[in-house]
Amino acid sequence: MKAILLSGGFGKRLKPLTDYLPKPLIPLCNYPIIEWQIRYFKKFGIKEIIVCAGYRAEQIRKHLESKNLGVQLEYSIEKEPLGTAGAIKKAIKYIDTDDFFVANGDVITNLDLRKLKMHRNSVAVIPLRTTFGIVHLNGVKVERFEEKPEMFDYWMNAGIYYLNKDVVRHLPKNGNLENTTFPVLAARRTLNAIKYSNVFWKSVDSYKDMEDCESLIIANHYEKFLSTK
Template structure:
């Protein structure tokens, strides 16, 4: 199988850092986000990777071309923002496998791709994580505080997908998967959700996310996980 990395966004919420550096090149524990992602897919035996780049694409390409990850990297360059669906549509000519993985370009995780691979047209979902502390009450009395718990009855999109190539006919040239392709597949009952609990997962959208991700990488020994087979 192949993996397709959606790495063409502006990263506006990380300004002024992204005024000079594309979001995939933001360093987390001394490695840029995109390197963590490539090493993650390689761990699961995915050695053919398509990188969708846009904003400051030259920096991403120069960095990756200067490295030897032991994988084949193909670039799909966007001259204007196309959205997550549009990026996939543009990269379609490079997709050779019957099914392929897709990852949002700002996600670091350890979720098991083998589990996601068991069903075509699947999205990885994880328990919703609140950004706030929860206060548990007994009527009007405070019982206890719980810091940023997982909401086990609600699921959030983890930004990692396994899609069949046939899905490309439902992918527009401009737009996002979540508002275009996925609703069509869901209506046809052809979209599966693979549930993951207790996984390392972080989306890098803010400076606080960067700090929290670095802390998680160290506490979970994520680099050893990536390096192991």
């Protein structure tokens, strides 16, 4: 089994840090984002990983090649931004298995990849998480406050996918999965959603996300989780 890491973004919301450091190398609790992700895939027995890189790609390659992460890495380098779908299309030449995993390059999680393999062409979804507190009312009376609840009536894309290689014919050379390929698969009823709840999941897009993610890594003993099977 192989995995594709979509690590080609500019990280504009993390400037000026990303003026000098590509987003995948931003450290969280002493390890770069991309190392957390590689260790995550390795935990589930996935040791062949294709890194899709664009911005400061050589810096990413040099860093990873200086480490002994116990995995086999290939690099698919984008000369210009291709979007998530375009990046997968370019990297598909490295995939020699029927099915493969894909992860957005800024997601840190502990969701169980084995569950995602229940169906081909699956998207991991988690309950919508609001960053605001919810006020529960009874008429005009306040009953209680609930801080940052999960909203189980709505599900959000967790940025982790299990795809069949046949999906390549629906991939554009440039564009994102969410508004090109996935709508086609959904219309054909060949796209599945695997629900996860009560999981550690964080997308790192801002300085506040970095702070929150580090707190979650510590609170969830994430490093210990990755070191055990």
